[in-house]
Amino acid sequence: MSSLWPYVTSGIPDHLFERLPGIPLSKREVRLLIVSLLRLKRDSVLWDIGAGTGTVSVEAGLLCSQGKVIAVERDEDVAALIRRNCDRFGVTNVDVIEGSAPDCLKNLTHQPDCVCVEGGSPIKEILKTVWQHLQPQGRIVATAANFENLYAISEGLAELQVRNIEVVQSTINRLETRGNRQVFAAVDPIFVLSGEKLD
Template identity: 65%
Template sequence: MAPLWPYVTPGIPDHLFEQLPGIPISKREVRLLMVGALRLKPDAQLWDLGAGTGTLVVEAALLCPQGQVVAVERDPEVANLIRLNCDRFQLSNVQVVEGMAPDCLDTLPPHPDCVMIEGGKSMREVVEAAWHHLPSGGRLVVTTGTLETLYGIAETFAQLCVRNVEIVQPAINRLETRGHQQVFKAIDPVFLLSGEKLD
């Protein structure tokens, strides 16, 4: 168990992660929904495509101590930030791959139980390519912040015959202190799509 987060539950506060200016992170409340959608087992093999700063990578790796998390990130500086965050939480079950999906998928450890796709360009192409690497019973979870991408992913899910599809668009507000007042600040909305591959 990582001393920085000595709990078995997910939901690590955002400030415990190393961050870079201008690089957004998946907020804690959204990560909780993402982790729930993945339905991870202790020995799960997870690909996180477009892993960003690695916040979900850390949460998932802590929940899968006998498993492996592969974090794919195209930006070398951001990929190094994932490594730094994994070191902060003393994780040894994460492999960071500098590359761009879908081009690098054939080089990853095969047969992931779960694939997480976090935003990015060419989403439909990445979803289709990742789907073909999932074994029967595998789960696919995709996030996007735009309505246009939501439509494209939903169409792709239908074409691929993704089963048990769920689509969630949470509205989350956080209490913050501004001067002498407390106000609720909205977290940027995100669409969360998930489903299973059942052959």
């Protein structure tokens, strides 16, 4: 448990994370959806591929107190940002791997029982490699910000014969103060796809 976020529930406010310009951050509401679809256990091993700011890794690290999170990020500065965000929240069970997926995934020693794919290309090759390592009854969750990625992920999951596939599009509006008025501002919609490996 972190003094910055001393709660057992997920949903850390976005502003509590350190950020870098241009580096994506999974918004709190989308993160809650991702975490719920991962169906984490206290001892889960999660691969977070394309971890970006590390928000999902931090949330999962806090939830999986006896487990392990492997955050994969190809950019050295962004990987350092993930480490700093883990330090901010006192998360010690996240290992940050600097490398490009899918190539760097072959050398990971902790086999996952859940995987989150938040970015990366070629996406279908990443999914295929992840599937080879995913434990039976494992969960896979992937996000897409556009129709091209949505199609590629959907096709990749179908080719792998992922079971119990769900597709959700988030539509989130947040109340914001602009000048002397309060308005609802839309958060960019994200598609979240999930499924499981039954054998």
